[in-house]
Amino acid sequence: MESQIHLTDLPLDPSGIHQYLSTPASGGIVVFTGTVRDHNQDLRVIRLEFEAYEPMAIKEMQRLAQVCSEQWPCHRIAIHHRLGILGVGEIPVVIGVSTAHRQEAFAACQFLIDALKVHVPIWKKEVFTDGSQWVSAHP
Numbered sequence: 253m254e255s256q257i258h259l260t261d262l263p264l265d266p267s268g269i270h271q272y273l274s275t276p277a278s279g280g281i282v283v284f285t286g287t288v289r290d291h292n293q294d295l296r297v298i299r300l301e302f303e304a305y306e307p308m309a310i311k312e313m314q315r316l317a318q319v320c321s322e323q324w325p326c327h328r329i330a331i332h333h334r335l336g337i338l339g340v341g342e343i344p345v346v347i348g349v350s351t352a353h354r355q356e357a358f359a360a361c362q363f364l365i366d367a368l369k370v371h372v373p374i375w376k377k378e379v380f381t382d383g384s385q386w387v388s389a390h391p
Contacts, residue, residue: 253329264346278327300337333368
């Protein structure tokens with residue numbers, strides 16, 4: 253299993269990640285793309301600001317890729333997260349998995365996004381039209 257782990261302040265490219273995941277043996281490729289939406293509950297979101305404890309975040313993302321590959325027969329795994337200020341419609345996270353079959357790809361991708369939200373030290377500040385608040389990006 254190969255993995256591609258990135259934290260960056262540059263825009264993420266889901267199509268490039270899809271290309272990375274593609275192998276001749278991969279019958280199933282699942283890519284989850286998270287986007288900044290314009291609301292959270294009843295509040296209008298202007299932007300999100302992401303920060304991370306980068307050395308620990310990378311280490312934890314690598315660990316999650318390893319755990320995932322032990323549970324499912326993954327060919328390749330990609331975990332990319334953006335840092336900095338992102339506006340509505342921008343992409344803060346892309347998770348991708350390739351496997352021989354779709355069921356494993358869906359399950360592995362679901363595991364990775366859920367585990368990332370719980371274990372990786374990334375925080376976000378939600379900026380609304382009438383204020384802001386820091387929250388865990390991954391509750």
